[in-house]
Amino acid sequence: MTDEKTTKTPRDTHYANLRRAHRDQKAGGAQPAFRPRPSVPAGETAADGLVRLYGIHTVRAALDNPRRKIRRMLVTRNALERLEIADIAALPFPAEIVEPRAIDKITGSDAVHQGVVIEAEPLKPRTLSALGEATLVVVLDQVTDPHNVGAIMRSAVAFGAGALITTARHSPQESGVLAKSASGALEHIDQIEVRNLAAALDELHAAGFQTVGLDSEGPQALETGFSGARIALVLGAEGKGLRQKTRDTVTTLARLDMPGTIRSLNVSNAAAVALYAAHGFLKAK
Numbered sequence: 001m002t003d004e005k006t007t008k009t010p011r012d013t014h015y016a017n018l019r020r021a022h023r024d025q026k027a028g029g030a031q032p033a034f035r036p037r038p039s040v041p042a043g044e045t046a047a048d049g050l051v052r053l054y055g056i057h058t059v060r061a062a063l064d065n066p067r068r069k070i071r072r073m074l075v076t077r078n079a080l081e082r083l084e085i086a087d088i089a090a091l092p093f094p095a096e097i098v099e100p101r102a103i104d105k106i107t108g109s110d111a112v113h114q115g116v117v118i119e120a121e122p123l124k125p126r127t128l129s130a131l132g133e134a135t136l137v138v139v140l141d142q143v144t145d146p147h148n149v150g151a152i153m154r155s156a157v158a159f160g161a162g163a164l165i166t167t168a169r170h171s172p173q174e175s176g177v178l179a180k181s182a183s184g185a186l187e188h189i190d191q192i193e194v195r196n197l198a199a200a201l202d203e204l205h206a207a208g209f210q211t212v213g214l215d216s217e218g219p220q221a222l223e224t225g226f227s228g229a230r231i232a233l234v235l236g237a238e239g240k241g242l243r244q245k246t247r248d249t250v251t252t253l254a255r256l257d258m259p260g261t262i263r264s265l266n267v268s269n270a271a272a273v274a275l276y277a278a279h280g281f282l283k284a285k
Helices: 010-026 056-064 077-082 100-107 146-158 176-182 197-206 244-249 267-284
Strands: 051-054 070-075 095-097 116-120 136-141 163-167 190-194 209-214 230-236 252-255
Touching: 051 056, 051 100, 051 176, 056 070, 056 116, 056 176, 070 077, 070 100, 100 116, 136 146, 136 197, 136 267, 146 163, 146 176, 146 267, 190 197, 197 209, 197 230, 197 244, 209 244, 209 267, 230 267
Parallel strands: 070 095, 136 163, 136 230, 163 190, 209 230, 209 252
Antiparallel strands: 051 116, 070 116
C-alpha cells in the first residue's frame, strides 16, 4: 500500500505548478495563466456530536471498521476510484459525488482531505478490562496535541500494541486532524480512557504489566530497562514530560540514549523508538 504521506494529491500538483511558474517567470518566461487558489476556512462543525474524518487511508479504514457508524459521505470521482467503491448507491449511508471545492468548504482548504470526507459517530472509548491478552500498550500522560496522538496511534498499530490508554481530561477528542495523523490507525487500536492515571497504572501492575516511563533523566537506558512479559510504555506531554505522580507510580523510569547534539525527541518520535525497542524485547522472549 502506498504511504499516505508520499501520495501525490491535487494540492501537491497545485504547488508544483506554482513553483514551475515562478521558475519560468525568473527565466523571463510568460506570466502564469492561473492564480493561486484562495484559502477557504473550515465550515461549521458537524452537528449532533458527529466528527468529520477525511483522507483516503482514514476513510478506507473507517469504511472497513464494523464499529464505525458513518452518517454521510462527500467524495470526488477520483477519490471514489481510489477507495475502490464500485457502486456509491450501495453504501449503507447517504453519499454524494462532489467537486473538491465543496469539501474545502467543509474541512477548510488547509486540510489534506484528498477528495473525501465522512461524518460519523465517534468511537466509544473502552475500559481497562478490554485489554485481554495484550502484551504491549501505550499510556499517554496528558499528551494533548492531536497530531502527536495520531502519530503515536500509527506507530502503536505498526508495532502491534494492543491499546492506547489516555486520561478522560487533558487528552484530545477524536477529530479529523487526529484521524488524518493516525492514517487509519484510529480504527485499528482500542482506545481506553481512564479517570485517574495513577490508579490505572496500579491496575496494569496487577495485570502483570511492567510500566516503563520515558524520561530524559531516567536512571536506566530504555533498551536495558525491560524485564516483564507485558509492557506498558508511559509517555508525558511535550515540554513538561511525566507528572510527578506518574513518575512515582511507574515500575521503571528509562531514558532514550542519544549520542547526537540534540538530546530530546518529539513525543511521537520517542514513542516510535520505544515501541520498536519494546516489540523487539518481547519478540525475543
